[in-house]
Every structure is written in C-alpha cells, then in structure tokens.
Amino acid sequence: MSADPTVTATAFAAERTRLLGIAYRMLGSRADAEDVLQDAWLRWSESDSADVRSAQAWLTTIVTRLSIDRLRSAKAQREVYIGPWLPEPLADIDSVTPESKAELASDLSLAFFSLLERLGPDERAAFVLHDAFDCDYDDIAEVLGKSPAACRQLVHRARERVVAERRRFQVDEQTRRHMLERFIEVASTGDLPAMKALFATDARLISDGGGKAAAVRRVLHGAERISWLFKVIFRRGLSAERRIVRINGELGLATSFRGKLHSVTTIDTDGQRIYAYYTVANPDKLGAFLPAA
Numbered sequence: 001m002s003a004d005p006t007v008t009a010t011a012f013a014a015e016r017t018r019l020l021g022i023a024y025r026m027l028g029s030r031a032d033a034e035d036v037l038q039d040a041w042l043r044w045s046e047s048d049s050a051d052v053r054s055a056q057a058w059l060t061t062i063v064t065r066l067s068i069d070r071l072r073s074a075k076a077q078r079e080v081y082i083g084p085w086l087p088e089p090l091a092d093i094d095s096v097t098p099e100s101k102a103e104l105a106s107d108l109s110l111a112f113f114s115l116l117e118r119l120g121p122d123e124r125a126a127f128v129l130h131d132a133f134d135c136d137y138d139d140i141a142e143v144l145g146k147s148p149a150a151c152r153q154l155v156h157r158a159r160e161r162v163v164a165e166r167r168r169f170q171v172d173e174q175t176r177r178h179m180l181e182r183f184i185e186v187a188s189t190g191d192l193p194a195m196k197a198l199f200a201t202d203a204r205l206i207s208d209g210g211g212k213a214a215a216v217r218r219v220l221h222g223a224e225r226i227s228w229l230f231k232v233i234f235r236r237g238l239s240a241e242r243r244i245v246r247i248n249g250e251l252g253l254a255t256s257f258r259g260k261l262h263s264v265t266t267i268d269t270d271g272q273r274i275y276a277y278y279t280v281a282n283p284d285k286l287g288a289f290l291p292a293a
Contacts (some may be wrong), residue, residue, distance in 0.1 A: 002012070011055040012044055018056070018133070019063045024068035025128045026121075027074065028087030028113050030288070036066045047134040061143045064129065068121040075121075082211030084219060086280050088249045089264050091288040107132060108248045110278040114206070115162045126151050127158035144193050169270040176251045177244060179269045184242045184253070190234030192227055199223035200273040210282035213262065224279065245289065254289055255279075264289055 019040065023033035042061045052058045078085045088108060116124055122144055129143065130136040137148040137155075144151060171179075186194045204227045207217025220226050233240065241256040245264065253265035263281035268273050280286065
C-alpha cells in the first residue's frame with residue numbers, strides 16, 4: 001500500500017531544511033540545491049514511502065547522490081569558467097543551517113567553500129555529512145555505497161586538506177565590523193599607503209565576475225598589487241557606495257556603483273590586517289542581495 005500523500009509531503013517538509021543544507025554545501029549554489037531538492041521530491045513522492053524505515057536516511061541518500069552527480073557536471077563547467085569561481089553568497093543562512101547543530105559562520109563562509117572546491121565529490125560528500133551533519137560512518141557508507149572504513153578515510157583525507165589551508169584567524173563580530181569600516185574609509189580616499197598598510201604582505205584577492213561583470217580574472221597576491229587595484233578604481237572616479245551586510249552568516253560588504261549593486265565581499269582578518277578578500281560580482285549569484293521585485 002502506498003503512503004498517504006499528505007504524510008509523504010509532511011515527511012519531506014520536515015527534512016527540507018536539512019536536505020537544502022546538504023545540497024548547498026555540496027554545490028555552492030542555492031539554485032542548484034533547490035533543483036536537487038525538486039528532483040528528490042519527485043522521487044520521494046513517486047516511491048512507496050510507506051515501506052521506507054527512515055525518511056531522513058532515504059532522503060539524505062537521494063539528495064547526496066543527486067548532488068554528487070550535479071557536482072561532477074559542475075566541475076567540468078567550472079574548468080572553463082571565466083576567472084576564479086566562488087559560491088553563490090546568501091544573505092540569510094537560516095534555511096541552510098541544520099537545526100540540530102549550531103553552525104559557526106566560518107563553516108558557511110566563502111573562504112570555507114573555496115576550500116571545499118578542492119575536494120573530490122565523494123570526499124566532499126563524506127566530509128559534509130560527517131562534520132556538518134553528524135552522520136556516522138555506517139550511514140555515510142550506505143549513502144556512498146562504500147565501506148565504513150573507506151568513508152572514514154575519505155573524511156580523514158578531506159579534513160587534512162581543509163584544515164591545512166583553513167583561515168588562520170577567528171575574530172569577533174565587533175572586530176570584523178571595525179576592519180570593514182576601516183576598509184570603507186581608506187578605499188573612499190584613494191590613500192595608497194593606508195590601503196597597503198591595511199592588507200597583509202601575503203594577502204590574496206579573489207574576484208568572481210564570471211565574465212559578466214568587471215572583476216580581476218586572476219587571483220591578486222600581495223598588499224602592493226591589491227592596494228593599486230583600489231587606487232585605480234578611485235582614480236577612475238568610480239564613486240563606490242559600500243555598506244556592511246551579512247553574507248553567509250558573517251559580516252561583509254555590498255558595493256554599488258551609481259545605485260546598482262556590483263558585488264558582495266567577505267574578508268579574512270586577524271583584526272589588524274586583511275589576509276584574504278573574496279568578492280562575488282557575477283550578477284547571476286547576487287539575487288539574495290537585490291531588493292525584492
């Protein structure tokens with residue numbers, strides 16, 4: 001006997017937040033994550049869910065496998081992406097945060113996502129399920145069709161790669177706000193020495209324009225080169241309007257020119273210097289920060 005459609009819909013709705021969190025962490029795109037959930041819903045609604053022992057386990061398996069398939073396709077597309085690729089930033093992370101675990105903002109930051117991009121699809125899935133969603137190795141083995149020992153190794157290898165390059169600093173929100181306000185102040189004056197002093201000697205600037213917006217197409221390294229970039233912007237008379245917003249759970253900047261949103265930015269900082277500057281200008285990724293139509 002098939003399950004009652006109302007019961008089926010209720011079971012899916014109860015898991016939706018968790019499933020969206022898995023798919024977003026796997027894909028770095030809210031739109032792609034929503035597509036995965038739609039596919040999962042169709043499979044769930046057409047299945048004999050009355051015989052499913054655990055809706056959570058069944059749906060987690062389907063969403064993860066669909067995400068792996070989509071990620072493999074996306075990786076091929078990202079190889080020909082114009083310039084650096086960064087994830088789609090979100091203004092509100094409530095819908096992608098598992099209710100069972102209080103997520104640190106750093107676990108959803110653009111910096112952290114850039115590290116996840118370096119993992120293979122199975123590695124990423126095992127790491128996300130274990131470290132973000134507290135799945136045990138037996139459950140991950142069921143999802144990936146591997147042994148628990150193999151999944152343990154995947155998580156270990158992924159964690160080693162991520163932790164080795166993870167942000168070096170954790171600062172409180174007040175300190176982050178102070179650094180962003182300082183950047184806004186210096187960028188508005190075109191003061192090259194002050195801008196250079198704001199960035200660490202080995203700082204990086206990563207800019208994602210996707211060929212659809214003005215952006216630096218290669219990673220900029222060093223305070224000297226980064227400060228000159230902002231000096232050039234200032235010299236061109238481009239009057240930037242910068243305001244502090246929340247991006248993937250942490251404070252960042254939204255930059256507009258002539259009233260039109262150009263990009264959103266997050267930084268890695270120790271409270272004294274900026275070590276990394278991540279900015280997303282691709283208009284396809286800025287929907288969460290545009291006014292409601």
